[in-house]
Amino acid sequence: MPTPNPAALDFLLTRRSRPAKTLTTPVPDHATLMQLLTAAARTPDHGKLEPWRFIIINAAAMPPLATLAQQRGEALALDPEQVAKGRAQFDQGHLAVAVIEVQKPSAKIPVLEQTYSAGAVCVALVNAALAAGWGANWLSGWASHDRTFMQQGFDLAPHERIAGIIHIGTETSTPPERPRPQLENLITWL
Template sequence: MPPRNEAALDFLLTRRSRPAKTLTTPVPDRPALEQLLTAAARTPDHGKLEPWRFVVLERTVLQRLAEVVPARHAALGLPEEQLEKGLAQFRDGGLAVAVIESPVMSDKIPAIEQSYSAGAACLALLNAALASGWGANWLTGWPVHDRTFVETHLGLAPAERVAGLVHIGTETSAPPERPRPDLGRKVTFLE
């Protein structure tokens, strides 16, 4: 048997995202955040393409984004019940990192694998934050799927997409454990 990293394995077997609405200040300072981003950048990147980038949204930027959400909600004609949820993730946040899927032209690496890499970067950032003692949550929501919103306010190029907003802060309450997948229904052993 190879040597085990028991602490890392225990973390992975017990990790639990923290709802963004339960996160508050303080948030990681710049050096702490750079360490988390360094860990996230070690994600599998399929051919060393690095098909993702990070946009850090500090409190003042989140507040500015919250101010434009109602106008985009109205322009899109979305149901009223979607406004508060889209607004809250910016209005109530202290720090979020937008993980941007930034595809690279490649004859060898299909676009879908680059999308998977961006998702892996989200999970790597989430796990790095949790392992560092912060509360963290990976969200999306209608504002980050709106091309006008992301191109105008997050500076995305037409080919880029938001893979996730990873909110990071101080946990105010631990969520209860939730049911986990039944491996008997999710795993097939081929022989």
């Protein structure tokens, strides 16, 4: 008979990301952030490839990324609202972790499974931060998918890309519960 962990299950059943724009200081200190990253790194990783890495974005790194997002959005002739949204996560950010997918050659592990693992790291980091009492949110957006932004802002290699940018901080307000999926519409029994 399995040994239940009701507190962990209750956390997972009630977890709620916090909008990044509502997060403020203080942010986790170095030791706390390392603990959160350690928890995130315990994600499923078929073949033990570690097809991801972390880039810490502190408050001082946010303004240059905001400027770069503005420049890239204008160069791509994006709608001004899209440009502003791409810039905003860095204008408003205090601490974030860019989870970088690092595609590694493997005869056994398809690239898609490596992508899944990087996504799992993003979820694990958000959940670790929330479980530790911090507010957290996983963002991406057009800038995260722009190769020039990735190269200039994060010095990513061609086999790397941004899986997500996880903002972590002190929440200023608890968001209302949002509608959740109707499971009966999503389940097929075989």
